[in-house]
Amino acid sequence: MTMKIAFIGFGGVGQALAELLHTRRQHLLETYGLDTQVVAVSDVMKGAVYHPEGLDIPTLLREVRENGSVTEYPDHTGLIKGWDSIQTIEQSNADMIVEVTFTDVETGQPAIDHCKCAFTNKKSVVTTNKGPVALAYRELAQLAEENQVYWGFEGTVMSGTPALRMPLASLAGNEITEIRGILNGTTNYMLTEMEKGSAYQDALEKAQSLGYAEADPTSDVEGYDVRYKTAILANYVMGYPLASRDIPCKGISGLTQDDIKEAKASNKRWKLLARVKKEGDQVTASVQPELIDQDDSLAGITGPTNAIVYDCDMAGEIMLTGAGAGLIETGYSLLIDIIDFHRTKTPIVAHEEDA
Numbered sequence: 001m002t003m004k005i006a007f008i009g010f011g012g013v014g015q016a017l018a019e020l021l022h023t024r025r026q027h028l029l030e031t032y033g034l035d036t037q038v039v040a041v042s043d044v045m046k047g048a049v050y051h052p053e054g055l056d057i058p059t060l061l062r063e064v065r066e067n068g069s070v071t072e073y074p075d076h077t078g079l080i081k082g083w084d085s086i087q088t089i090e091q092s093n094a095d096m097i098v099e100v101t102f103t104d105v106e107t108g109q110p111a112i113d114h115c116k117c118a119f120t121n122k123k124s125v126v127t128t129n130k131g132p133v134a135l136a137y138r139e140l141a142q143l144a145e146e147n148q149v150y151w152g153f154e155g156t157v158m159s160g161t162p163a164l165r166m167p168l169a170s171l172a173g174n175e176i177t178e179i180r181g182i183l184n185g186t187t188n189y190m191l192t193e194m195e196k197g198s199a200y201q202d203a204l205e206k207a208q209s210l211g212y213a214e215a216d217p218t219s220d221v222e223g224y225d226v227r228y229k230t231a232i233l234a235n236y237v238m239g240y241p242l243a244s245r246d247i248p249c250k251g252i253s254g255l256t257q258d259d260i261k262e263a264k265a266s267n268k269r270w271k272l273l274a275r276v277k278k279e280g281d282q283v284t285a286s287v288q289p290e291l292i293d294q295d296d297s298l299a300g301i302t303g304p305t306n307a308i309v310y311d312c313d314m315a316g317e318i319m320l321t322g323a324g325a326g327l328i329e330t331g332y333s334l335l336i337d338i339i340d341f342h343r344t345k346t347p348i349v350a351h352e353e354d355a
């Protein structure tokens, strides 16, 4: 059965996913039996368009890239324009809502309301917005379960690097006693640049010009971005209801060139580390710059790259490293969830020749 998809928000990440769905259409169909159709786009800045029998992705992308809006999408019978996000979720025939709005991470809105509206209307959601997961995981997970719909958010931590799915799926059966990670590309890039001699402000400006930093980089440099990701790891991977605001958090803004030099002289490195630790039935977490030995597995992670280490009771220390941001990588993270959603509805059968 065709999966009908509505995009709530259609910025760079949403467009990247739309392009992947279009360019990989044949591969998705042949490999996973996944047939998708984009039926709606609703974006507060770029307008809204809906057709129950599907929209043409190249036309949508051309409109948004050339005109900054989908409002000039060619009219034809059955096409509806101008629906807001809630109308689109409630009234479209989409069964999958791709929630990629510009959401305020401190309140989680409007993404939280979009998720609630979708779940109560029996629609599944995939999102890259951290706010809903970091601030309202329990409530939303319960609502999704009650309504028997899917909620995917792989891209909220390390974008398309599967930091959430890997521990739960591939490392299943282990007890994970500690998670440590470098979960923010901007600050890791800045620390690397500072080691090469850049001043703090120059390193920040370089990170901004390369597009790693948020529009307001306070969330990066003060550690808030990592704190949200840490809350997601505690809630989802460790299964512990830790509130983001209860995680002690310190960023890198207090680190000077002298601190970096001193660390280097003693064969150490400063890294902004997230930690989630399980002791008995308690889970604690922290976000702070830590001085680590050069031979620590995380010390070699430089530039904007992210990495995460899971301490497993059977598999030992498992490290996963890769991109933590980027339009294609984050668009791809949504595709991981969409394929997973499709698989949960479609039993995996052995290829005939294997049977």
Ligand code: HSE
Residues within 6 Å of the ligand: 183, 184, 185, 186, 187, 212, 213, 214, 220, 225, 324, 325
């Ligand atoms: N500004 C973030 C970073 C983007 O630098 O990692 C991904 O959350």
